[in-house]
Amino acid sequence: MARTYVVTGSASGIGRATADLLRSQGHTVIGIDLHDADLTVDLTSPADRALMVDMVAERSGGGIDAIIAVAGLASPTPATVAVNYFGMVATLTGLRPLLLDSQDPRAVGVSSMASLFPGDQALIDAMLDGEEDAALASAGELAADPQLGQLIYGSTKAAFCRWIRRHAATPEWAGESIPLNAVAPGVILTPMVEPLLETEEGRAQIAQAVPMPLGGFAEPIVVARLLAWLASEDNTHLCGQVVFVDGGSDVVIRGDSVW
Template sequence: MSRTYVITGAASGIGKATADLLVERGHKVIGVDLHGTDIDADLSTAAGRESMVAAVSDMSRGTIDAVIANAGLATPTAATVAVNYFGAVATLEGLRPLLGGSPAPRAVATASMASLYPPDEALLELLLAGDEPGALARGAELEAAGGDTANLIYGTTKRALARWIRRHAASPEWAGAGIPLNAVAPGVVVTPMTKAFTDTAEAREAILQMVPMPLNGIFEPRDVAYLLGWLASKENAHLCGQVIFIDGGSDAVIRGDSTW
């Protein structure tokens, strides 16, 4: 049976690969991105998030089956703070009411294996407190510092998003309403966002020194799309609050048995 999926960041990379896969399987996809999909929306702003929710509601006639909050930035800037955390949370929360009419509602977000790296604790605290002005100000401070300090932004936003998923998935609003809420955490994937790290043999070798991926190395967006497709499908009825690392082994190498 055909389902209706909303995918943010659907114009390229993992989002486009997932949209293409679902359309091939006979489903309806409502794509959201800055441009080039069904709905143009800037998820770095409150107005953009609100317009996205309204547009999805109109286009879907008030009912969707799954949300895939995939939109994100990998730049060492304050804009990454706005999109990766607040944009993702607003997508999930804003579209949750539209899932109520589905017989098999599902929600998934795209985190990252970068969530394993040490965060900027001040930014992390502000994100989890929901303090967007404070988080943006801290992001601007990190951006201005540049270098390794600015590079803390991306991983910190993804760690915060993973924690948000863990803290909310078992709540009455999600699990209690029959909505599995989970996330994927990809390793290095060949997308426009990672072009600087994957374009040459030298760049790939350098990034693999930072991100160990012993199982088949760097991979294509379609590989993540298969996992997202299952997590957002009716078959996934019991996975709750899981952040699934699809990373060629980075999680296993970096954390070992520490999760147990």
């Protein structure tokens, strides 16, 4: 049965692969990105986030079946906080009412195995408290130091994972029969990471930081297939899970520590 999906970050990488996959299966996709998308939106902007909700409602006729929030940045800048956490949360919460008339509503977002790396607790706390100005200011302070700036990306992903865990089982999500989950990719061969992999030295450094013993670095379609399943009618009972699609990075880094 054809469904209507909203996919952010649809112009490239995982978002594009997901949108293409869903369209090839006969579904309707409303792609959102800064360019080359059905709707052009800047998720660093609170005003654009609100506008996105209105535009999706108009384009969809007031109802959608699934949200797949992919859009993200990896730069050591405050903009990464604005998109990866506040833009992601605004996408999911803002579009959630449009899911309520669907027979099989679903929502999924993209985190990262970088959520396992050390983060900045003050920044994470500000994000989870919903204090965007404070979080952006904190990120600005970290970005001023090249070493500390590297904490920004992982912190955004850790905060998003915690947001998923805190909200998935609430009346607004599970109580409305909306499975809310996330995926955590390892190194994916997208335009965002290609500059880091241009040399053998760069690839070796990345492989050391992000070990992926099962299959090595992955193409975007690997994550797209998982996102498509999580957002499908077949996913009836996953709730608040962060599924690592990382070739084994989580296993190597954390082992059995969570148990």
